[in-house]
Amino acid sequence: MIASPWDQRIDRARQLVQAHAAAREILRFYVDIAGLQKSIYERLDPTIPRGTEVLLPYFPSLLSLVAHTGPAPVARTAGELAKNPAQWPTLLADPHADEHRGFFTRVLLQPYFEYQARGSGVVKSAVQPVCPFCGERPQVAVLRGEGEGGKRSLVCSLCATEWEFRRLLCPNCGEEAERKLPVFVAEEFPHVRIEACDTCRTYIKAVDLTRNGLAVPIVDELASVALNVWADERGYAKRQLNLLGM
Ligand SMILES: [Zn+2]
Numbered sequence: 125m126i127a128s129p130w131d132q133r134i135d136r137a138r139q140l141v142q143a144h145a146a147a148r149e150i151l152r153f154y155v156d157i158a159g160l161q162k163s164i165y166e167r168l169d170p171t172i173p174r175g176t177e178v179l180l181p182y183f184p185s186l187l188s189l190v191a192h193t194g195p196a197p198v199a200r201t202a203g204e205l206a207k208n209p210a211q212w213p214t215l216l217a218d219p220h221a222d223e224h225r226g227f228f229t230r231v232l233l234q235p236y237f238e239y240q241a242r243g244s245g246v247v248k249s250a251v252q253p254v255c256p257f258c259g260e261r262p263q264v265a266v267l268r269g270e271g272e273g274g275k276r277s278l279v280c281s282l283c284a285t286e287w288e289f290r291r292l293l294c295p296n297c298g299e300e301a302e303r304k305l306p307v308f309v310a311e312e313f314p315h316v317r318i319e320a321c322d323t324c325r326t327y328i329k330a331v332d333l334t335r336n337g338l339a340v341p342i343v344d345e346l347a348s349v350a351l352n353v354w355a356d357e358r359g360y361a362k363r364q365l366n367l368l369g370m
């Protein structure tokens with residue numbers, strides 16, 4: 125039996141907790157959140173197609189989890205939201221809510237959209253800068269060794285759909301000149317690169333599976349938070365913040 129995507133992510137985050145002290149708190153929190161997301165994903169019922177209101181019953185456990193183990197700003201927001209259940213449906217309607225409230229929205233919507241996207245038959249070779257299934261931005265790029273040049277694909281920040289994308293092409297502004305698309309690798313994460321664009325000054329991280337076949341792109345992206353600081357200091361803005369707002 126193939127492990128569910130959630131089990132792979134949780135296992136990978138647990139492994140990385142040992143290796144990367146700097147990201148330990150982030151990864152531990154992610155393990156808790158991904159555990160809740162996994163239970164949502166597994167309980168969705170394909171025979172009852174429904175809207176996002178099916179996620180409302182998960183708010184109490186999410187809010188209590190975050191209030192107890194989350195970083196201070198989201199923990200505070202969890203406390204406020206717990207007192208205002210009338211706001212919950214509105215939050216589910218907007219994955220672009222402000223940073224702290226949007227966190228809760230995305231935690232709940234990710235497994236919901238991933239479930240919908242699974243087996244949707246969406247064209248995965250569409251060379252487009254946003255997700256061909258849900259229209260959201262990519263969270264991370266993935267490099268795979270196919271032939272000489274290798275292939276790059278992008279992973280959606282909301283539904284985790286992966287689609288092929290040209291290797292030399294900025295997903296933000298469409299720049300294709302190689303000299304304008306610098307790549308940076310740090311010693312600490314030889315399989316994670318910063319793929320930047322000097323035209324629009326944004327970056328996306330790419331996880332190179334030919335260098336580390338055990339990597340799980342969404343999780344390794346979180347674990348390599350030290351690279352974000354490095355890129356920020358050089359004036360590159362991250363095009364899509366991850367689930368934890370980093
Ligand atoms: Zn998507």
Ligand SMILES: [Zn+2]
Nearest residue numbers: 294297321324
């Ligand atoms: Zn660009």
